[in-house]
Amino acid sequence: MPSFKLQFKRVDLKLKQPFTISRGTKEKVTNVFVELSGGTYTGYGEAAPNIRYNENATKVLHYLKEIPSNFFNDIQTEEQLLSKLDAYNQSHQSVKSARAALEMAWLDWWGKSKQQPLWKLWNAPSQTGPATTYTIGLDEIEVMQQKVEAAGEYPMYKVKLGTHRDREIIEAIRKVTDKPIRVDANEGWTTLEEAIGMISFLAERNIELIEQPMPADMVDDLAELKKFSPLPLCADESFMSDESLAEIVQAFDIINIKLMKTGSLIKAKRIIKEAKKFNLKVMIGCMIESSIANTAGALLSLWADYADLDGHLLIKDDPAKGLSLTKGKRVTLCNKPGLGITIK
Secondary structure, eight states: OOEEEEEEEEEEEEEEEEEEETTEEEEEEEEEEEEEETEEEEEEEHHHHHHHHTOOOOHHHHHHTTTTTTTTTTTSSHHHHHHHHHHHHHHSOHHHHHHHHHHHHHHHHHHHHHSSSHHHHTTSSSSSEEBBBBOOOOHHHHHHHHHHHTTSSOOOOEEEOTTTTTTHOOOOOOOOOOOOOEETTTTTOOOOOOOOOHHHHHHTTTTTEEOOOOOOTTEEEHHHHHOOOOOOOOSSSOOOSSSHHHHHTTTTTTEEEEEHHOHHHHHHHHHHHHHHHTOOEEEOOOOOHHHHHHHHHHHTTTTOEOOOGGGGGSSSSOOOOOOOEOOEEEEEOOOSTOOOOEEE
């Protein structure tokens, strides 16, 4: 095995427009890019930490700086990689986005060393996944309408809600498009009565599903909401990766798997398989990320029912190329070795 060199750097990704959800507004995100070089190949990874999960770039950098210089030298298989990262996490504070970036970089390197696309090495059913949504962040009503019209090439939208203006927002958007909408409340409806009222309203307006309607800690209320809801409910903040799917299915119909929550592509792929046993559908989502992390997410989407992989579309200057979108906006991977990422 070659001797490996791990490098990483903090990167500010500026957004095309301020991005607002029920918890706040961002004009940029600070992610961490990872390069893992061994022999003649270099693998790429990205950590996109999110404060909702008590992570930031400083914690990511600290996690990565503690990785021993010879950490990857004796790793030859995915199982060895998982085992070593699990052991490392037992002696260090877990930072899932950092772990995801390391695993991403190794898998990219591994695919390149095999001269095969990772989707082929993993026996994916296809190199093309579901169509991705395009996210419409919270803003002034007229601006949200303009964002929908500007994204007219997309077959469906994901609209952020969780405010006192939710009905007004949907009514306004319905004046400019009749396309399917997925709603994401980001835990913004804080009582069962409010959530039931909103879902009753939305069910009559061509809404495809509701993502995280209530706070994750309102477990009993979420289970009651599912009994009522005529629309499918999707767990995002309620599902990190270690929760019991037998319990999740009591409150949700869909789980949103994000690499930065799960911390592992390999484990995420196993979760997808397990979810099918519970008749849970799977969405592959993302944070605000470049094409590095979104390409890794696109790999997982090949086994999923839904894709929400537009993070790279929301930033000004994407520093990488990887996944592409068909005319119908289906997520597609290329035939290049590894993840198929090219740094610009």
